[in-house]
Amino acid sequence: MDSPKRFKDSNETKYTFADRFLVECPRCKKQCIDSTAGGGADLFLPRKVTCSNCGFSERWQSNTVYTGNEHDWYFLLPLWLQTACCGERLYAFNEKHLEFLERYIEAEHREQVPNVNKSTISRLPIWIKNPKNRENLLKAIATMRARQQGRTVTPMAIRRHISNQS
Numbered sequence: 001m002d003s004p005k006r007f008k009d010s011n012e013t014k015y016t017f018a019d020r021f022l023v024e025c026p027r028c029k030k031q032c033i034d035s036t037a038g039g040g041a042d043l044f045l046p047r048k049v050t051c052s053n054c055g056f057s058e059r060w061q062s063n064t065v066y067t068g069n070e071h072d073w074y075f076l077l078p079l080w081l082q083t084a085c086c087g088e089r090l091y092a093f094n095e096k097h098l099e100f101l102e103r104y105i106e107a108e109h110r111e112q113v114p115n116v117n118k119s120t121i122s123r124l125p126i127w128i129k130n131p132k133n134r135e136n137l138l139k140a141i142a143t144m145r146a147r148q149q150g151r152t153v154t155p156m157a158i159r160r161h162i163s164n165q166s
């Protein structure tokens with residue numbers, strides 16, 4: 001028998017995931033990457049955003065970081081991994097962040113580190129914590145994963161596929 005899925009809060013903060021952002025290229029609108037040169041976690045390390053599709057590239061070095069959910073913190077480009085869910089918007093900075101959210105959302109047992117109020121989990125909005133939204137949230141995660149892998153899942157595309165078969 002499968003034991004219920006568990007999630008243990010290991011006190012990740014949103015800064016844990018800020019070393020790398022998948023964002024929308026301002027030139028060609030495809031996925032590009034904002035990261036530190038060596039993948040370090042220091043918030044103020046020099047950054048670079050590069051697009052492997054069109055060659056767009058920009059550097060960042062500054063003393064000010066603009067934290068937020070719908071864009072990366074350096075070039076302020078829209079996050080690639082975002083989708084509508086439960087009347088809200090679900091965001092992930094990168095693959096690791098997406099995987100982290102998925103593990104949390106699908107877990108039936110969620111253990112939280114006591115007396116920690118800065119972890120990503122303790123700061124998640126209530127609609128993400130609500131088990132009633134689990135199914136919709138997992139669908140949103142699947143949509144984001146498909147987008148990360150360069151595939152698109154939309155009701156329209158699925159209808160087209162079915163009509164092609166008839």
Ligand SMILES: [Zn+2]
Nearest residue numbers: 025028051054
């Ligand atoms: Zn591009």
